[in-house]
Amino acid sequence: MKIFPSSSIKKLDAYTIENEPIASIDLMERAATALTKAITDRWNTETPVTIFAGPGNNGGDALAVARMMAEKGYKLEVYLFNPKGELSPDCQTNKELVEMMEEVAFHEISTQFVPPVLTPDHLVIDGLFGSGLNKPLSGGFAAVVKYINSSPAMVVAIDIPSGLMGEENTFNVKTNIIRADVTFSLQLPKLAFLFAENTEFVGEWELLDIQLSEDGIEETETNYEMLEIEEIRSLIKPRKQFAHKGNFGHALLIAGSKGMAGASVLAARACLRSGVGLLTVHAPMCNNDILQTSIPEAIVETDANETCFAVPTDTDDYQAVGIGPGLGRNEETEAALLEQLEHCQAPVVVDADALNILANHRHALTHLPKGSILTPHPKELERLTGKCQDSYERLMKACELAHAAHVHIVLKGAYSAIITPEGKCFFNPTGNPGMATGGSGDVLTGVILALLAQGYPTEEAAKIGTYIHGLAGDVAQKKQGMIGMIASDIITCLPTAWRLVSE
Numbered sequence: 001m002k003i004f005p006s007s008s009i010k011k012l013d014a015y016t017i018e019n020e021p022i023a024s025i026d027l028m029e030r031a032a033t034a035l036t037k038a039i040t041d042r043w044n045t046e047t048p049v050t051i052f053a054g055p056g057n058n059g060g061d062a063l064a065v066a067r068m069m070a071e072k073g074y075k076l077e078v079y080l081f082n083p084k085g086e087l088s089p090d091c092q093t094n095k096e097l098v099e100m101m102e103e104v105a106f107h108e109i110s111t112q113f114v115p116p117v118l119t120p121d122h123l124v125i126d127g128l129f130g131s132g133l134n135k136p137l138s139g140g141f142a143a144v145v146k147y148i149n150s151s152p153a154m155v156v157a158i159d160i161p162s163g164l165m166g167e168e169n170t171f172n173v174k175t176n177i178i179r180a181d182v183t184f185s186l187q188l189p190k191l192a193f194l195f196a197e198n199t200e201f202v203g204e205w206e207l208l209d210i211q212l213s214e215d216g217i218e219e220t221e222t223n224y225e226m227l228e229i230e231e232i233r234s235l236i237k238p239r240k241q242f243a244h245k246g247n248f249g250h251a252l253l254i255a256g257s258k259g260m261a262g263a264s265v266l267a268a269r270a271c272l273r274s275g276v277g278l279l280t281v282h283a284p285m286c287n288n289d290i291l292q293t294s295i296p297e298a299i300v301e302t303d304a305n306e307t308c309f310a311v312p313t314d315t316d317d318y319q320a321v322g323i324g325p326g327l328g329r330n331e332e333t334e335a336a337l338l339e340q341l342e343h344c345q346a347p348v349v350v351d352a353d354a355l356n357i358l359a360n361h362r363h364a365l366t367h368l369p370k371g372s373i374l375t376p377h378p379k380e381l382e383r384l385t386g387k388c389q390d391s392y393e394r395l396m397k398a399c400e401l402a403h404a405a406h407v408h409i410v411l412k413g414a415y416s417a418i419i420t421p422e423g424k425c426f427f428n429p430t431g432n433p434g435m436a437t438g439g440s441g442d443v444l445t446g447v448i449l450a451l452l453a454q455g456y457p458t459e460e461a462a463k464i465g466t467y468i469h470g471l472a473g474d475v476a477q478k479k480q481g482m483i484g485m486i487a488s489d490i491i492t493c494l495p496t497a498w499r500l501v502s503e
């Protein structure tokens with residue numbers, strides 16, 4: 001599913017109007033019908049409703065919703081803010097229709113605004129501004145937003161909370177943004193919905209289908225997309241009847257140190273549960289017995305060092321290398337990692353401590369093997385790029401890094417972003433907060449490593465791996481609950497996740 005910036009949404013709107021064809025007022029009617037259904041499905045006619053409409057088409061939507069809800073018997077009060085004495089044509093049309101309805105208490109505000117009483121029983125519908133917002137709210141509009149936010153009423157936002165920009169909010173005035181409980185967004189999600197710091201504004205969000213032109217969506221380019229199960233399913237290669245383990249690659253995992261054998265065990269198990277033909281784990285001597293007993297399917301190659309990774313190994317026989325989980329950061333490991341990366345030909349998944357080491361040797365970032373993937377969580381990314389003020393800036397910096405280093409980046413978290421060197425971002429919808437537990441990231445490294453070893457192109461390996469990892473987390477959450485689940489449960493649920501997307 002594509003995610004468009006506000007500028008493209010306008011074009012898509014125009015494309016639909018021209019090519020369906022449909023009059024813009026009828027498209028607004030379609031949006032309002034979907035919005036009214038979504039709202040009336042949740043709140044009954046007993047709910048006192050106060051609607052705040054702005055001068056543009058977001059306000060037009062709100063006024064059309066007011067008319068439709070009044071027709072269904074809701075008791076409504078409507079405030080239309082028109083300080084410039086200028087409304088969009090469709091907003092004007094809907095104003096005239098609402099004005100005529102006796103059952104609606106309608107107020108058009110040009111200067112003085114006496115705020116209505118809002119109780120905890122009230123439902124506020126926010127239709128002040130939508131995708132046409134072009135600067136932070138200020139003056140009278142900011143005052144209305146603050147009033148709504150300080151009220152005890154439930155708030156539903158139409159399309160996007162008023163005051164929130166669709167993409168970048170780094171320099172926005174946060175106090176002047178509606179804090180919605182629910183956002184009913186039209187057709188496609190906005191990039192801003194995917195950022196943690198915006199949940200306080202967006203609340204729960206739901207998409208409403210208003211049948212914007214499918215051809216228009218297809219033809220309109222964007223750098224942002226949400227992954228969907230159908231795409232992942234189409235990427236997974238079926239196994240041939242006469243397949244043998246040689247067809248599924250030999251992966252090398254360089255992981256673990258004294259006290260952190262667990263990270264290597266988790267990554268190795270996840271790799272084996274993701275279809276790899278053979279797996280060798282390179283580990284310090286002290287972890288040999290742990291690995292041999294806990295993962296009989298893996299081959300263990302011991303480092304010359306007792307407690308940490310210190311001697312680079314030959315990677316010629318491997319189709320992919322995973323490096324980082326539980327590696328530690330001592331000097332010997334640092335030197336070994338840099339040398340290992342310099343001489344490696346196979347694509348590498350670089351995670352955890354390997355990323356932290358690279359943060360101290362940024363020059364090495366531009367010499368990573370072709371097809372490599374970095375899997376940082378936000379803190380690890382900031383060690384590589386410098387501090388970021390918010391998720392949007394972090395995403396932009398990750399895009400710059402992916403471009404400069406010619407690597408793919410999986411920026412982890414809720415809606416993990418898979419970023420290509422060309423600047424495309426694919427957001428992952430699977431996963432849940434139960435995965436915020438030590439070791440979850442090690443599991444992801446193992447899954448992506450297995451896919452690279454099987455010969456999946458880098459972008460596909462990152463997309464499939466991230467999606468499956470989250471899906472396994474969702475299966476684990478259903479079985480164990482968010483609080484009780486641990487990283488090993490994600491591994492246990494990998495087979496079910498694979499079956500869900502491949503059978």
Ligand SMILES: NC(=O)C1=CN([C@@H]2O[C@H](COP(=O)(O)OP(=O)(O)OC[C@H]3O[C@@H](n4cnc5c(N)ncnc54)[C@H](OP(=O)(O)O)[C@@H]3O)[C@@H](O)[C@H]2O)[C@@H](O)CC1
Pocket residue numbers: 009012013027028031054055056057058059060061088128129130131132133134135136137138141158159160186210212
């Ligand atoms: N997606 C779709 O296909 C469909 C979309 N639809 C709906 O249309 C909505 C978009 O409507 P829109 O383009 O008219 O913009 P909207 O947000 O109402 O505001 C524009 C007005 O605000 C003003 N303005 C801007 N910033 C301001 C500020 N800080 N402070 C003060 N004023 C400010 C700006 O004035 P300007 O600055 O340009 O003079 C202009 O007058 C969309 O969110 C959805 O609800 C559906 O109806 C049908 C299908």
Ligand SMILES: Nc1ncnc2c1ncn2[C@@H]1O[C@H](COP(=O)(O)OP(=O)(O)O)[C@@H](O)[C@H]1O
Pocket residue numbers: 377412413414415416430431432433434435436437438439440441442443444469470
């Ligand atoms: N709230 C969440 N929603 C979805 N996925 C999450 C959430 N929290 C964590 N995850 C996933 O869990 C993994 C955590 O990785 P990481 O932070 O590296 O953990 P660790 O270092 O403990 O292995 C990532 O893949 C991340 O996307």
Ligand SMILES: [K+]
Pocket residue numbers: 058126127128129130157158159160161162
């Ligand atoms: K709004």
